[in-house]
Amino acid sequence: MSEFLKFAYEVLSQVVYNLVTWVAAFIRLFITGWVQYFLIFKTYFPTLNILAKILSVLLMLLLLAIPIVIIILLIRRMILHHQLKADNTDNATLYREIGRLNKQVLDLMEEKNSILALKVNAMGGVERIPYMGASALTEDTIPSLENVTGNEIPSGRAMEAMVENTDPNKAPLVRAVIEGKEDTNVAHRFPKLSLVDVKYKDFQPPQYDNEISLQEFTEGYRMFAASQMGLYYTPEIVRRFVAGMAASKLLILEGISGTGKTSLPYSFSRYMDNPATIISVQPSFRDRSELLGYFNEFSKKFNETEFLRALYEANYNQTPTLIVLDEMNLARIEYYFAEMLSVLEMPSKDEWILDLVPTAWKGDPYKMDNGKIHVADSTWFIGTANNDDSTFTITDKVYDRAMPIELNERADEFECEMYPSCDVTAEHLEYMFQKAKEDYPISEELMEKMQKLDSYLITRFKLAFGNRIMKQLYDFIPVYVACGGTELGGMDYIIARKVLKKFESMNVSFVRDEITGLISYIDKTFGEDGMPDSKEYLRRIQNLY
Structure with a gap:
């Protein structure tokens, strides 16, 4: 025991010595050392x-x-500390509480102003609405239209007449509260989605053309876009786009600015009489709430987005729904779109479910099940992407799940007569995709050549065709052929955009000579005129190093 005490004494004494030495050095540095500094000076x-x-x-x-x-x-610091503790109260905590209450006051004022504006719109500005004053800040319940205005809410024919004379764009909450459910006094926490319920309550679908073929469908779109919208696309771009829809629910349109990346899905949706919803991605997008919105615990309402509305409306509409994420790589796609990527990977489409809120409330939208909404099979997500200093690189995780389409040149203008839109259901579109797989299966000869190329890539570059790429290949090529393309052209496009693109993440400077050998092997296997996209892509990669 005495040895331990001796050990402890020496250790602690050394610690105290070092501490005193440090304090003494600090004092000499800033206090006593000035005598020496001035002598030297x-x-x-x-x-x-x-x-x-x-x-x-x-x-x-x-x-x-x-x-x-x-x-x-x-x-x-001492003065501030003394002032904060002068009344024996933690004022810092009070300041934080005051800031939180101020934010709640601002939210309540905004809520009150929205309700007052809605009343003015609904009543045509005939009556003056009494000012709620501080009562809006003290009540625990959310103000309803009745207790804000002091008037009884009309019902029956009187309410229907009021709604008919109300501009739905100016008073959406009023219409949702009035028409969304039988109980007109229910405050809906999903007003936008409730309006969708109202829109499709007495909806009469158009007469769908379920006899059209894929080639007629794609050619009809080119004529429609040129004649009615002044947009021109080559047949190759259109068939790649349609075949991409057959291979994946997520398409990424890449290319230089001005080639029609955004107008392509927008005009395509207009061709099907179901205009696309365009979401402008912001650099601040970090998680799913940027797309789907979030539930405000204070106001007891869900902050809905247009993305969420379009997802929900797709459950009603039989026509294919396109949701465009414009400039999608301004933020990291694998952050804000991660949940959607996971949902779309589920093998059963019954599992394509998004949780919005934990429990169901009275007045929730019809198509919502216990706070969840279903991602309809008729929904496609189209992302546009630029590659410059202001954007993020699209990772392999996203590329593997998506179908990239490159638009690097503008198509020549051509004259054509006015061409009408085409009403087609998503079910018939999927039927045409499946029929194309039956009518134009991939030939065994082409699959053997692809297996040889796969073996070559594994041996020389450690690259392989994953299961996901193989599935997309079997879905893409038959539809590409049904739209007027060739089997080898479809194979060429998939290999160039899905397999060889992985060279960009490799150190190509070490395998530069091997790329030359790969080009020669492609010529030997597929012919010198075959696989032009793949060879052009390899030469472009090779020239970068």
Whole structure:
């Protein structure tokens, strides 16, 4: 035991010695050391020239300013601490609480102003609405239209007449509260989705053309876009787009600015009489709430987005629904779109479910099941992407699940007669995709060549065709052929955009000579005129290093 005490004494004494030494050195540095500093200054100053004297004075002033600043900061800290503790209360906590209450007051004022504006729209500005004042800040319940205005809410024919004379764009909450459910006094936490219920309550679908073929469908779109919208696309781009829809629910349109990346899905949706919803992605997008919205615990309402509305409306509409994520790589796609990527990977489409809120409330939208909505099979997500300094690189996780379409050149204009839109259901579109797989299966000869290329890539570059790419290949090529393309052209496009693109994530400088050998192998296997996209892509990668 005595040995331990001796050990502890020596250790603790050394710690105390070091601490005292540090404090003493600090005191000598900023307090007692000034005698030595001035002696050195006095010794050298007479021997210095004019410039050196100025610099020496500035140096001394700088050294003097350091302890003065430290002392001032310590004094201010002590004064502030004394003021905060003067009344024996933690004022910092009070300040935070006051800030939180101020935010709640602002939210309540905004809520009150929205309700008042809705009443004005609904009543045509005939009546003056009494000012709620501070009562809006003290009541625990959400104000309804009745207790805000002091008037009884009409019902029956009177309410229907009011709704008919109301601009739905100016008073959506009123219409949702009035028409969304039987109980007109229910405050809906999903007003936008409730309006969708109202829209499709007495909806009469158009006469769908379920006899059209894929080739007629794609050619009809080109004629429609040119004649009615002044947009021109090559047959190759259109068939890649349609075949991409057969291979994946997520398409990424890449290319230089001005080639029609955004207008392609928009005009395609207009061709099907179901205009696309365009979402402008912001650099601030970090998680799913940027797309789906979030539930406000204070106001007890869900902050809905247009993305969420379009997802919900697709459950009603039989026509294919396109949701465009414009400039989708301004933020990291694998952050804000991660949940959707996971949902679309579920093998059963019954599992394509998104949780919005934990429980069901009275007045929730019809198509919502216990706070969840279903991602309809008729929904496609179209992302546009630019590659510049303001964007993020699209990762392999996203590319593997998506079907990339490149638009690097504008199509030539052509004359055509006015062409009408085409009403087609998503079910018939999927039927045409399946029929194409039956009518145009991939030939065994082409699959053997692809297996040889796969073996070559594994041996030389450690690249392989994953199961997901193989599935997309079997879905893409038959539809591509049914739209007027060739089997080899479809294979060429898939290999170039889905397999060889992985070279971009490799250190190609070490395998540059191997790429030359790969181009020769492609010529030998598929012919010199075959696989032009793949060979062009490889040469472009090779020239970068």
